[in-house]
């Protein structure tokens with residue numbers, strides 16, 4: 001089956017539910033067992049206790065694993081909890097993590113606080129390191145963590161080269177788990193396991209949910225790592241509510257058409273922005289002159305609607321004059337919903353292994369599903385206000 005058809009059909013079982021297209025929502029904590037023996041065999045039961053999920057949960061998890069090319073999937077209550085649950089699954093005191101310098105900021109905070117407090121050391125590395133990641137490996141390195149493209153600055157990583165280097169090291173000495181935050185591409189535009197990754201994280205909150213109304217994450221993995229992931233999820237009591245799973249699986253079914261439209265409109269707007277006088281740089285790997293374009297073209301099958309813009313240096317007054325009156329672009333955290341967003345991102349915290357000097361004022365844009373002509377009209381007026389508010 002083609003990818004678009006699999007997005008529609010994976011994990012649905014209408015024949016088990018009176019032919020109903022979407023799986024029903026089961027609210028459950030207690031699940032009753034008919035006999036003492038059945039209760040003793042809870043570990044092999046399809047449904048045993050609410051915290052471990054219900055039939056609706058099962059279908060969505062199955063679909064996410066299948067679409068990413070993984071064997072298994074666990075659901076978590078947010079993208080961030082997917083990151084922390086996944087990392088904790090493979091770490092103990094004395095271990096070492098190689099973390100990409102452009103990681104999503106709360107992931108950095110997790111490494112620098114809780115992991116550090118528990119005796120796990122983190123080394124940040126240049127997102128463009130490629131096969132040279134081998135030089136940073138230590139005997140106690142347990143995780144090589146990637147995110148591609150990187151948060152805010154959108155560098156594309158050479159995931160096959162990094163995975164290969166980690167694998168060679170792993171073969172020589174010990175087990176090193178290669179992880180990716182695959183949220184930008186979603187399971188539709190990048191297949192992590194076909195590129196050598198062992199564990200993949202999705203903030204379902206973004207494109208899979210797709211409607212700015214659900215918080216959720218997934219961790220998918222190969223069979224080899226499932227036992228450790230499942231163990232940690234059980235120890236931590238990670239659990240997701242059935243109504244949220246319902247929304248997430250409903251969002252998933254339209255992922256392909258939404259993402260293609262986000263991509264199409266984002267390309268129109270990125271190109272338009274490149275021609276505007278106040279724009280110094282547009283950071284979008286789908287643009288042919290982006291430094292990450294070749295890697296992106298090699299490994300990805302599309303680009304989402306999220307990218308960065310560097311404008312001529314502006315004051316706080318200019319930024320407020322530009323953003324406050326916007327009509328279609330909202331200001332808010334997160335992205336991946338149907339609506340357009342534009343935020344100023346000061347990039348004050350962040351990198352420690354590399355320097356990023358944007359040479360101007362940085363904004364992050366999420367191109368939603370509105371008509372691109374309307375979005376350009378809104379942006380053109382915004383750029384005009386930015387210019388006019390200059391001292």
Ligand SMILES: Cc1ncc(COP(=O)(O)O)c(C=O)c1O
Pocket residue numbers: 078079080081104151181183184203204205206215216217334335
């Ligand atoms: C790349 C990336 N990963 C993970 C997350 C965390 O997802 P959530 O907000 O669902 O915790 C985000 C949120 O912005 C993100 O941008």
